[in-house]
Every structure is written in structure tokens, then in C-alpha cells.
Amino acid sequence: MAPQPPLFPPSAFDRYEGLPPCEPSRFSSDPDFDLGFLKAAFDGDLRLVKRGARTVGRGAEGRRLAEKLGAVRDGYGNGLLHSAALGGSLPVCRYLVEDLRLDVDDVGPQGETPLTFAISRQNVDLVRYFLDQGADVHKVNDSGSTPLHFAAGTRGCCEIVELLLSKGADVDAIQLGGTALHLAARYGLDDIMKVLLDHHADHKIALGGTGYTALVLATIMCSLKCVKLLIEAGADVDGNCKETPLMIATTAGSTDILKCLVLAGADANIPDSLGHVPIEIAARSGRREDVEILFPVTSRIPSVRNWSVDGIISHVKSARPAKKGMLASAKSRAHEAFKNGDYLLAAKIYTEAIELFPGNATLLSNRSLCWLRCGDARKALKDAQGLRMMRPGCPKACYREGTALMLLKDYQKASGAFLDGLKLEPGNAEIEDGLREALESLKIDRSSPGLD
Numbered sequence: 001m002a003p004q005p006p007l008f009p010p011s012a013f014d015r016y017e018g019l020p021p022c023e024p025s026r027f028s029s030d031p032d033f034d035l036g037f038l039k040a041a042f043d044g045d046l047r048l049v050k051r052g053a054r055t056v057g058r059g060a061e062g063r064r065l066a067e068k069l070g071a072v073r074d075g076y077g078n079g080l081l082h083s084a085a086l087g088g089s090l091p092v093c094r095y096l097v098e099d100l101r102l103d104v105d106d107v108g109p110q111g112e113t114p115l116t117f118a119i120s121r122q123n124v125d126l127v128r129y130f131l132d133q134g135a136d137v138h139k140v141n142d143s144g145s146t147p148l149h150f151a152a153g154t155r156g157c158c159e160i161v162e163l164l165l166s167k168g169a170d171v172d173a174i175q176l177g178g179t180a181l182h183l184a185a186r187y188g189l190d191d192i193m194k195v196l197l198d199h200h201a202d203h204k205i206a207l208g209g210t211g212y213t214a215l216v217l218a219t220i221m222c223s224l225k226c227v228k229l230l231i232e233a234g235a236d237v238d239g240n241c242k243e244t245p246l247m248i249a250t251t252a253g254s255t256d257i258l259k260c261l262v263l264a265g266a267d268a269n270i271p272d273s274l275g276h277v278p279i280e281i282a283a284r285s286g287r288r289e290d291v292e293i294l295f296p297v298t299s300r301i302p303s304v305r306n307w308s309v310d311g312i313i314s315h316v317k318s319a320r321p322a323k324k325g326m327l328a329s330a331k332s333r334a335h336e337a338f339k340n341g342d343y344l345l346a347a348k349i350y351t352e353a354i355e356l357f358p359g360n361a362t363l364l365s366n367r368s369l370c371w372l373r374c375g376d377a378r379k380a381l382k383d384a385q386g387l388r389m390m391r392p393g394c395p396k397a398c399y400r401e402g403t404a405l406m407l408l409k410d411y412q413k414a415s416g417a418f419l420d421g422l423k424l425e426p427g428n429a430e431i432e433d434g435l436r437e438a439l440e441s442l443k444i445d446r447s448s449p450g451l452d
Contacts, residue, residue, distance in 0.1 A: 034072050041080045041096070044089030049080075053100060066101045077109030085117040090125055097133055104133045111141030119150045119160055127160050137169040144175040151192075152180035158191045171201045178207045185214040185230075188223035193230075203235040210342050211241030219245040219261075220348060222254045227261070237266040244270050250278040250290060251352055259293050268297040273333070277301070283316040285355075327357055334366065343373040361391050368400045377407035395425035402434050411442035 037056070040048035056072060057065040073079055081102050084092040093114070096102045105113050115135040118126035131137070140146055148169040151157040161180075165171060172179050177186075181201040184193040193214075197203070206213050215235040218226035227245075231237065238244050246266040249257040258278075262268065271277050279298045282290035291309050300307050304315045330353035337346035347370035354363050368383035384400035391397055398421030405414035418435035422428060 035074065037072055038074055038078075038080060038083045041083040041089070041092050042087035044084070044087055044092055046089075046091050046095060049084075049092050049095065057100075063101070066103070069096075069100055069102060070106065078112075079106050079108070081106050081114045082108055082112070082117055085114040085123075085126060085130075086121065088118075088121050088123050088126060090129060093126060093129060104130055104135050105139060110143070111139075113139055113141075113147075115139075115147050116141065116150050119147055119154070119157065122154065122156050122160065124159050124163070127163055131163060131167045137164050137167050138173070140175070145177075146170070146173050146175070148173060148180045149175050149177075149183060152189070152196065153183035153187055155187065155189055158195060161192050161195050165195070165199050171196055171199045172205065174205070178212075179205055179214075181205070181214045182207065182212070182217060185217040185223070185226050186221060188218070188221045188226055190223065190225035190229060193218075193226050197229060197233045203230050203233055206240055210345070211239065213239050213241075215239060215245055216241055216248065219248045219254070219257055220252075220344065222252060222257065224254075224256050224260065227257050231260065231264045237261055237264045238270065243272055246270070247272050247278050247281070248348075250281045250294070251348075253285065253287060253290070255287070255290055255293070258290055262293055262297055268294050269299050279312060280316055283313045286313075288313065327353060327360070330356075331363075334370075338366075338370065338373075343370045346370045347374065359390070361387055361394070364390065365394075365396060365400060368404070372400075372403060372407070375407070377404045380404040381408065393424055395421040395428060395431060397421075398424065399428075399431050399434060402431075402438065406434070406438060406441070409441075409445075411438050411445055414438040415442060 033052075033055075037049070037052040040052060053069060057068050070079060074083070078086075079102070081093065081096050081104070084096060097104055105115075107113060108117075113135065115127065115130045115137075118130060135147075137147055146169065148161065148164045148171070151160045151164060171181075177183060179201065181193065181196050181203060182205075184190075184196060203214050213235065215227065215230045215237070216239050218230060237246070243251075244266065246258065246261045246268060247270070249261060268278050272281070277298060279291055279294040280301070282294060288309065291312060295309050295312070301312075304312055306314070330349055334346045334349040334353070337343075337349060347367055350363050350367035350370060354360065354367065357363060364383050364387045368380045368387065371377075371380035371383060381401060381404035384397055384404050387394065387397040388401060398417050402414045402417035402421065405411075405417060415435060415438040418431050418438055421431040422435065425431065
């Protein structure tokens with residue numbers, strides 16, 4: 001099975017509070033001027049932008065002028081229109097597009113356009129402007145994401161999703177992480193999901209290699225509102241992946257979702273990979289309410305002599321396998337999921353195992369890595385910090401913490417974490433590389449060139 005990509009929108013539009021830190025473009029003849037020009041566009045200083053345009057475009061007009069201005073780039077490859085979009089300046093964007101004729105679909109280093117930058121800032125007016133100027137709603141970046149994918153995975157972008165769909169965006173376009181509906185489910189964005197379903201998004205599409213439909217993802221994320229919306233739209237309540245939504249809800253202890261799925265006709269007799277049906281999972285976890293919900297829709301299990309709620313709970317407790325065997329099974333299943341690139345499932349299995357073995361440092365470390373692969377830096381950081389508290393002398397815990405902090409762009413704290421790791425294990429190449437990258441990023445982050 002081919003490795004599965006992370007289920008999250010690409011990190012191409014991190015929400016900067018200021019102009020992104022960057023080195024001058026190596027193609028620039030006057031790096032300080034170019035970066036100052038870009039900063040003026042970001043700051044929305046139209047007067048300085050016009051002055052910069054006159055300086056760069058001296059003696060040129062029309063297409064030649066647009067080409068010269070289009071060559072002004074930061075060290076990442078973003079141009080003037082990208083900077084203006086990131087800064088949120090509609091007047092500067094108007095000037096650059098309408099007066100100077102810069103390409104509204106100008107492509108950045110990872111295939112990002114000014115439109116996707118405007119979406120990242122949740123700037124509805126700018127998004128509307130770019131769309132009115134003919135921005136391509138079907139344009140994909142280097143990761144295969146369309147503008148709709150960006151918006152559908154971002155809280156607060158409901159109106160932007162509406163705008164994109166009104167301009168003809170393909171509601172079922174597929175990228176590495178699935179469709180827009182998958183992303184809305186992955187982040188529990190029920191308002192965006194409703195808009196997508198109202199535009200006939202296909203809830204039957206499953207992620208390749210995993211069989212995850214939007215309903216499965218919504219169940220994993222414990223989003224009752226998303227689950228209800230998908231069921232109302234006619235989603236298959238049993239799904240096609242190895243574990244049914246009902247099994248996922250039972251394992252997670254999501255009683256409200258479990259109840260919702262049962263009422264929608266979910267099959268309570270489909271077993272997991274170990275042959276256990278949902279009622280056995282609920283009984284093993286001691287969730288009597290869940291057992292009571294599942295009991296009327298579960299076929300009698302031959303090995304349970306007293307077929308009642310109390311009888312099932314007593315039977316499961318008496319037949320509970322040795323903890324050592326349960327831990328080995330969980331590690332094996334999580335390892336297999338991780339190897340297949342299904343990091344979300346691996347994290348879920350580790351979570352179940354941690355509930356049974358809360359003091360197991362290996363499980364916590366492995367789950368932190370899974371969250372990193374999923375792109376969820378905050379959860380990865382929380383696990384890494386828990387690991388450091390559990391094992392203060394563990395260099396891997398420091399490395400996990402530093403890596404998570406790098407994703408969060410907290411380079412100073414990341415440097416500190418990597419330094420702590422090197423104190424515990426001098427010469428660790430992996431930690432040394434992490435520290436070097438953190439220090440370089442910190443240096444760039446603190447630089448702030450300007451226009452004279």
C-alpha cells in the first residue's frame with residue numbers, strides 16, 4: 001500500500017503577523033531595495049509602492065513594465081502581489097493589477113497565488129476582488145491543492161467557500177488529502193461542511209489507501225455536528241474502511257455520535273480486525289451507557305452465557321486478555337498504520353493504548369511523532385512536553401519538543417529544546433541538525449530590512 005499523505009491543508013499559508021522573514025533574492029541586483037519594496041506592498045503604503053514602481057520601471061511600460069515588476073521577489077520567490085495580499089491591502093492590490101497589469105495568478109515558490117494568500121488571511125474583500133479580476137479557482141499548487149482546499153480546511157472561511165463555489169470551483173476536486181469535504185470533516189468545520197453539501201459535495205468519495213470517507217473522519221474528530229450533517233445527506237453509516245464509524249465512535253467513547261449512528265441504522269455486528277464487535281469494546285472500557293445503547297441492535301454473542309447488559313460487562317471483564325498482550329497488539333497495529341502512512345489511525349491507536357497504559361513513555365513519544373506527521377504541531381508539542389516530564393533525561397523528548405516548536409515557528413524555544421537534548425546526548429546528529437536549523441530560522445526571523 002502506498003504511503004498516505006497527511007490529512008491537512010498544506011502549510012503554504014501560515015498566518016504571519018508581519019512580513020515573512022526571508023533572505024534577499026539571489027536574482028536581485030538591489031536586494032535591500034527589493035525587500036523594502038515588498039515591505040511597502042505588505043504594509044499597504046501605496047505612496048511608497050508607486051515610488052518603487054517608478055524606480056524599477058523607469059523607461060518601461062505595458063508588458064515590459066509588468067515583467068520588470070514581476071521580477072521583484074523575496075528569497076522565497078514571492079512577488080509584490082503576494083506581499084500585498086498577505087498584508088491585506090486592497091488599494092495596493094488594485095494598483096498592481098489594474099494599473100501595472102501584474103498577473104493576478106502570479107505563482108509563488110510552492111505554486112501559491114495571491115488568491116491563496118488572501119484566503120490564508122481570511123480577507124473576504126480581497127478574495128472577492130481577485131475572483132472578479134479573473135483569478136483561476138481551479139489553479140493547483142505544487143501539492144495539488146486548489147483554493148477551495150485552502151478555504152475548506154480553515155475555520156472562519158465559510159463566506160470564502162461560498163465565493164469560490166459561486167465562481168465555479170470544483171466542489172469534488174481531489175488533492176493528496178482528499179476533497180474539500182474531507183478537510184472540513186478533518187477539522188470539524190460544520191458550517192463549511194454544510195455549504196459544501198448544499199453544493200452537492202460527494203460524501204461517498206474515500207481517501208485512497210485508507211477508505212476514509214468524510215463520515216469516518218468526522219467520527220474520528222468527534223464532531224457530532226458534522227456527523228449529523230453527513231447522515232442527513234445520506235452518507236453510508238458503515239463506510240468501507242477497516243473500522244466502521246460505529247466502531248470508531250465506540251472506541252473513542254463518543255456516546256452522542258454512537259447514539260446518532262445507531263439511530264441511523266449503523267450495523268453493530270461488524271467486528272474490528274481482532275474480531276470484537278462494538279458492544280465488547282464498550283463493555284471492556286466500562287461504558288455502561290454505550291453498552292445499553294448497543295445492546296438492542298447487537299446479535300447475541302454465543303460465548304456470552306448471560307445475554308444482558310450486566311452479563312456482557314461481566315463476560316468481557318472475565319475474558320479480558322493479559323495487558324501485555326494488549327500492549328503488543330496495539331503497538332503492532334499502530335506500527336502497521338504508520339508504515340502505511342496512515343498517521344491519523346496510528347495516533348488513534350496510540351491514544352487508545354495510552355488510556356490503558358498512561359505511564360508508557362514509548363506510546364507518548366510515538367503519538368507525538370504521529371501528530372507531527374499529521375501536521376498537528378500543538379498536539380505533538382503537548383505529547384513531547386508530557387514525555388519530558390515523564391522522562392527528564394530523555395534526549396528524544398527534547399528532539400520531539402524542538403521539532404514541534406519549529407512547526408509552530410517558535411524558533412527561540414525550539415533552539416532551547418534542541419540544546420537541552422544535546423546536553424543529554426552530545427554528538428546526536430539529528431538533534432544537532434535540528435538546532436542548526438532552529439538557529440538559522442531565528443536569525444532570519446529577527447532580520448527586518450526596509451526601504452530607505
